[in-house]
């Protein structure tokens with residue numbers, strides 16, 4: 558499988574505050590990778606540097622493909638209230654002929670189950686539906702890589718489950734490569750093919766974990782699966798012991814060793 562994203566020794570400093578301390582990882586084509594880390598560790602900064610919104614202080618980001626779409630947590634600010642749902646989804650496609658724009662937007666709205674809401678305004682929809690519009694807008698762009706920054710953090714628990722399953726379905730049906738930042742450990746295990754665990758600020762890679770669960774996930778059976786519970790505990794432990802004063806390299810090596818024992822046992 559080829560790499561869709563390669564991040565090499567990526568670091569970023571705001572003034573004298575080091576937010577990211579040198580991250581190296583890859584995302585393979587078609588993979589869904591989750592990034593978890595303590596609050597304020599630099600997860601959004603990581604996405605901003607990957608998306609080009611912020612120029613990193615050091616290191617390289619290389620994307621295999623030219624299209625990148627981002628879905629943010631705050632859907633209410635990312636949708637234009639004066640445009641219809643269809644207009645919002647068409648918006649990033651402005652360079653394309655009108656008929657193609659329309660067709661792609663209509664198709665993406667069908668994918669997220671909002672074909673019937675195309676003429677509505679965003680404010681006429683529930684929060685979960687608005688976030689589905691934001692996802693449709695990203696998908697209509699047919700991104701090589703879809704970046705999501707806490708995409709389901711602003712909706713209620715039931716809607717969150719529905720949106721998680723929607724994401725899993727559309728990435729499977731359309732072979733989308735996805736990098737999701739989340740502060741929710743359970744969500745990272747439920748969604749991910751892999752989980753990147755970051756340390757507290759400055760963010761460093763503590764562990765890069767394969768999720769040993771079948772590709773088909775189910776909100777009830779997956780979350781009670783032994784593999785799910787074991788990995789969730791492991792990620793929680795990795796996050797809790799992130800002490801900035803420790804020798805991070807030694808600590809991460811010890812954690813990786815103990816993880817391989819746990820997962821293989």
Ligand SMILES: Nc1ncnc2c1ncn2[C@@H]1O[C@H](COP(=O)(O)OP(=O)(O)OP(=O)(O)O)[C@@H](O)[C@H]1O
Pocket residue numbers: 571574576594595596597598599600601602603740758
């Ligand atoms: N534009 C900025 N200028 C200065 N400091 C910033 C800027 N953006 C973020 N920071 C700081 O960099 C650090 C990392 O912030 P970032 O938002 O990337 O973390 P995060 O892991 O996404 O946080 P959270 O989990 O709370 O969303 C924080 O200490 C934050 O205060």
